[in-house]
Amino acid sequence: MPEILGKYFKKVIEEFRQFPDYGESPERYKILRRNIIILMVVITLVPLLLMAVINYHQYQKALQGEVVNPIRGLLSKTKHSFELFLAERLSAVSFIASAYSYEDLADQAKLNRIFQVMRDKFGGFVDLGLINIDGLQVSYTGPYDLEGKNYRDQSWFQEVRVKGTHISDVFLGYRKFPHFVIAVQNITTSGKSWILRATIDTEKFNNLIASMSLDPTTDAFILNREGIFQTPSKFYGRTLDKFPLPLPPVSYEPNVVSTLDHQGEEVLLGYTYFVNPSLILVMIKPKSEVLKTWYTLKSELFFIFAASVIGIFLVVFRLTNLLVRRIEESDQKRKMAYHEIEYTNKLASLGRMAAGVAHEINNPMAIINEKAGLMMDLIQFAPDFPDKEKFLSLTASISKSVDRVREITHRLLGFARRMDVNIEIMNLDEVIKEVLGFLEKEMMYRNIDLRLQLDESLSKIASDRGQLQQVFLNILNNALEAVSDGGIISITSFERDVDTVGVSIQDNGPGMSQEVKEHIFEPFYTTKKISGTGLGLSITYGIVKKLGGEIEVQSKEGQGTTFTVILPKKAKTA
Secondary structure (H helix, E strand, O other), X not given: OHHHHHHHHHHHHHHHHOOOOOOOOHHHHHHHHHXXXXXXXHHHHHHHHHHHHHHHHHHHHHHHHHHHHHHHHHHHHHHHHHHHHHHHHHHHHHHHHHHOOHHHHXXXXXXXXXXXXXXXXXXXXXXXXEEOOOOEEEEEEOOOOOOOOXXXXXXXXXXXXXXXXXXXXXXXXXXXXXXXXXXXXXXXXXXXXXXXXXXXXXXXXXXXXXXXXXXXXXXXEEEEOOOEEOOOOOOOOOOOOEOOOOOOOOOOOXXXXXXXXOOOOEEEEEEEEOOOOXXXXXXXXXXXXXXXXXXXXXXXXXXXXXXXXXXXXXXXXXXXXXXXXXXXXXXXXXXXXXXXXXXXXXXXXXXXXXXXXXXXHHHHHHHHHHHHHHHHHHHHHOOOOOOHHHHHHHHXXXXXXXXXXXXXXXXXXXXHOOOOXXXXXXXXXXHHXXXXXXXXXXXXXXXXXXXXXXXXXXXXXXXXXXXXXXXXXXXXXXXXXXXXXXXXXXXXXXXXXXXXXXXXXXXXXXXXXXXXXXXXXXXXXXXXOOOOOOOHXXXXXXXXXXXXXXXXXXXXXXXOEEXXXXXXXXXXXX
């Protein structure tokens, strides 16, 4: 898993390195957004996950100390009590078997007295009997009539003959109630042997279990090696029933395992095996009770973790979106600045070229103009010149064409040359009215509907009057050429904010396509195929920029065009 994460991080970092400074595709910003989100989420969530895992394991260790170890301790203590109880009873029977002779034990009166002392001193004994080497019960004292009973074929009898002692499992036997027996063989120096057998009530086992002081949900009991209950269980069966779960693996030390009971509930099963007799002490505690505090803490931790993850995701997404959006905006601004620099360089190059072209054209044009003027004078002063009117018309046409070329070269020089700026305080509305004075006759002749919406309270600005006149004159000339006779031109002045004012010039002409609008401020780009030079709006754009302003155009085909000039109240001429 760490190797996979490492490879993925390397891939993400490589994508970061290869991310371009100027990317036009939105997919690039999606990749950037995805990578940033992944990195930020991983950086924030991995420590949180590690902390959660560490806390979980630390709590499990604490749980081991607070829950498992007390169970082990209680099992060890109870096992010791059982072993002590059985050892005492075995010692008592062994002492009686060795302290008294066969004849003494065969005497009913003496056997009764011995049994009475045993029951008073040790407790738990039910009966006591002497059995000879042939398995016949010679004498018996107790509540049942078992004298003369033969145990030759009993498995425990054979075990005693071999091992010398025997502690049985719990069984019903002839008595029909749960009990277990302790049998001891005694062999005299003369070789004579007999067996002393005592029955013990299992109630003593129950008392030892009760002394564990278990809570109502916890169960404890004794099993033999076949899984048969030696003491009753609260939840899993009665004495001599079969234990419904598989026996745990052999362990003579107290051990605790987690398992499922016969109803599918998770439980902690503590157990320990006895060496002799072959019994198992079992303690079962529902895991839900044991881990009640852990479940509560786990729920709280999970809630805190989930809330933290949600909070982290929300913050990461918001911050990432904001960051990528800022990066995208920055890239767009850089791209625009880059294009503006390219455009400025293009203007400078074209300006230098235009200055050279204008200079080279002006010299021959001046000669042509002088020669045309001389021809006109000669024709006028020669009264008998044939076709006089025709030649005067031709020379006038030459002069007019020369004037047209002079006007174009003058504009070229104006475009190429950095004109001096003369700053003065002025009212922008007055500048607009002065410009309209130049066009008043044409508008009246063409029946143009001029709609003025000038702000009388417009703040005065500091700028160059002559250059602003050229700006508005160029825009209005374009508007006049765009509209047909009887068209509408609207001029609106307004105060945009505390630092800038604006003028919009709107016409109801045919409008422009998107392609035309993108190139409208480029030098020598014109839609007037016959009379246009393509320099008017380029010069206008340069003047507005030089004065620290902005010029915008909104246009759609069939819906007219609106030019908006934004000017600072104080011209930026630096």
